[in-house]
Amino acid sequence: xxxxxxxxxxxxxxxxxxxxxxxxxxxxxxxxxxxxxxxxxxxxxxxxxxxxxxxxxxxxxxxxxxxxxxxxxxxxxxxxxxxxxxxxxxxxxxxxxxxxxxxxxxxxxxxxxxxxxxxxxxxxxxxxxxxxxxxxxxxxxxxxxxxxxxxxxxxxxxxxxxxxxxxxxxxxxxxxxxxxxxxxxxxxxxxxxxxxxxxxxxxxxxxxxxxxxxxxxxxxxxxxxxxxxxxxxxxxxxxxxxxxxxxxxxxxxxxxxxxxxxxxxxxxxxxxxxxxxxxxxxxxxxxxxxxxxxxxx
Numbered sequence: 001x002x003x004x005x006x007x008x009x010x011x012x013x014x015x016x017x018x019x020x021x022x023x024x025x026x027x028x029x030x031x032x033x034x035x036x037x038x039x040x041x042x043x044x045x046x047x048x049x050x051x052x053x054x055x056x057x058x059x060x061x062x063x064x065x066x067x068x069x070x071x072x073x074x075x076x077x078x079x080x081x082x083x084x085x086x087x088x089x090x091x092x093x094x095x096x097x098x099x100x101x102x103x104x105x106x107x108x109x110x111x112x113x114x115x116x117x118x119x120x121x122x123x124x125x126x127x128x129x130x131x132x133x134x135x136x137x138x139x140x141x142x143x144x145x146x147x148x149x150x151x152x153x154x155x156x157x158x159x160x161x162x163x164x165x166x167x168x169x170x171x172x173x174x175x176x177x178x179x180x181x182x183x184x185x186x187x188x189x190x191x192x193x194x195x196x197x198x199x200x201x202x203x204x205x206x207x208x209x210x211x212x213x214x215x216x217x218x219x220x221x222x223x224x225x226x227x228x229x230x231x232x233x234x235x236x237x238x239x240x241x242x243x244x245x246x247x248x249x250x251x252x253x254x255x256x257x258x259x260x261x262x263x264x265x266x267x268x269x270x271x272x273x274x275x276x277x278x279x280x281x282x283x284x285x286x287x288x289x290x291x292x293x294x295x296x297x
Contacts, residue, residue: 019190049078
């Protein structure tokens with residue numbers, strides 16, 4: 001059984017191995033206008049306006065009666081267009097529908113910001129919303145049972161329509177665009193000893209290096225409240241779906257175990273996991289130990 005009380009040096013070493021696919025590192029390194037503008041232009045192969053708003057863990061809730069959605073990184077440019085950048089570590093078959101939801105609610109929010117007495121919104125000024133999912137798995141699996149309207153596709157790497165993009169980071173070697181290849185490789189490895197040539201990746205390299213050096217950042221290495229709530233909801237939802245086959249209570253328990261494992265893989269402390277799962281520390285530790293035993297067999 002692993003020691004529940006890690007030493008400070010052990011925690012620091014583990015933190016310094018975290019790459020840019022982690023929510024915490026992703027949010028702290030990518031939320032820079034000088035990084036996001038050229039990065040988004042390279043991804044979408046188009047010029048975007050000056051970035052006027054960047055919000056990590058952006059929560060959109062039309063009113064108290066509606067469920068909110070939380071985006072990893074929300075960007076708005078001077079043209080009024082919206083860009084949402086998401087890091088996705090685990091497969092979810094609802095990714096495309098989730099993208100539609102993000103787009104719909106983001107555009108609706110922009111269209112309804114004017115008060116009733118103000119000038120009506122001109123349809124020509126309605127915002128576009130572009131969604132990019134950076135995924136650590138085979139994106140093709142998400143679309144096995146449905147036609148995806150590709151306007152541009154890099155086989156096994158990028159699936160793209162007018163305003164949705166899903167990227168399999170792990171197949172970066174298959175892409176011919178050298179800048180994106182270097183970017184995707186660095187996101188996965190985040191090795192600051194690597195030689196990088198694109199200045200955007202150099203900026204990311206510097207941010208990763210600086211964040212890893214700060215012990216105070218290691219102490220605040222956590223997933224934000226919004227992401228915790230969303231992950232808890234996802235785990236519970238998965239459990240309920242499994243419950244149709246294995247019994248509701250067992251399904252919820254499986255979902256909770258899956259949620260705990262994902263939180264643990266995100267380097268959250270056992271006490272914090274216990275707080276958000278409604279379990280005590282010993283129960284959480286037992287589940288983690290069981291999962292680690294199965295994974296290492």
